[in-house]
Amino acid sequence: MKAERRPHAASNVSLALRAWNIRRKALLMGEVQGQGYIGQALGIADVLAASYFHALEYRPEDPEWEGRDRFLLSIGHYAIALYAVLMEAGILPEEELETYGMDDSRMPMSGMASYTPGMEITGGSLGHGLGIAVGMALGMKRKRSPAFVYNLMSDGELGEGSTWEAVMSAVQWKLDNLICLVDFNDQQADGKSTAALAQGREEDKWAAFGWHAQRIDGNDLVAVVAAFDAAREAPEGQPRVIIFDTRMCKGVDFLESREITHFVRVEPDEWSKALTVLEEGKPQ
Structure with missing residues (x-):
């Protein structure tokens, strides 16, 4: 296991503030297009903050650095959330925020690796991300790389047969450099x-x-950080999974309180209201 953290892991900026910034950036991008999977972005922000500002090894100035940990977004429609954390991490320039979903933007509404620095795979055909992660982790093992592969997937992907084939393959190849992150918000397209x-x-x-395997409250940052640490320190030869129970629309109470479905509709006049509510809850 790696004993050292990358220098920016010790930043004075708290993880709670990082998560708040991720939520704010996601809302601003959603306002640009008047839509987006904002419920998921708000819900997964704490996990992304802990991923990029506690767990992952990377170099913002060199997204292709060979020694980096890989972060795979299996859930391509969560791209708005990943763009927000890539901006917060300094991998994407924040001035590109207003190009979200536009023609020629590096931030299409569904994530594409060929467009976006820091986007490791083109997710979207759900159930494929973990299989790609298994292959990537195996390749890195054979190269004797000390890096980890993190794969963020959705609870809906637990119903895909290809997911469980990948689960078995990871055990077969003793991929202890693979950490799977499951966002369990209890919503998928069919309910x-x-x-x-x-x-x-x-x-x-x-x-x-x-x-x-661990299962925790994905909106409890203390628990999230502890789970990442426990995953990295798990027994050798064993792949690791953390299942995060998250609350869609976390941080914007009037969205949280309405009946939640897979796609949360935000009316044109509600984007600024959501930003105001979020501002009121800004951590110090």
Whole structure:
């Protein structure tokens, strides 16, 4: 295991403020287009803050640095959230925020690796991200790279057969450099994930396959940081998974309180209201 953190992990900027900045940037991008998967972006912001400002090794000035940890976004429609953290991390310039979803933008509404620095894969055909992560982690093992592969996927992808093939493959190849992050917000296109194929005790299922499995509150930053640390320090030869229970629209109470579906509609006059509510809850 790596003993040292990258220099910017010790930043005086708190993780809570990082997460707040990620939420704010996502809202500003959503306002540009009048749409976007903003519910998911607000919900996963704490996990992204801990990923990029506590766990990951990377160089903002050199997104292709060979020694970097890889962060794979299996859920391509979460791109608005990843763009926000890439800006916060200094990988994307913040002045590009207003180009979100525009023609010739480096930030299309669904993430594409060929367009965006820091976007490792083109996600979107859900259920493929973990398989790509397994192949990448195996290749890095064979190159004796000390880097980790992180794969962020959705709870809906737990219903894909290809996901479980990848789960078994990771155990077969003893990929202890692979950490899977599951955003469990209990929403997918057809309704609640728990009404489909994700019906509870998912951590036990992963553990039964041989993974080091944790399940935590994904909007509790203390718990999120501890889970990342525990994953990196898990027994050798064992792939790791953290299942994060998150609240869609976290940080904007009037959006949180309405009936949540997979795509949260924000009316034109609500973007500025959401930013005002978020501002009121800004951490010190």
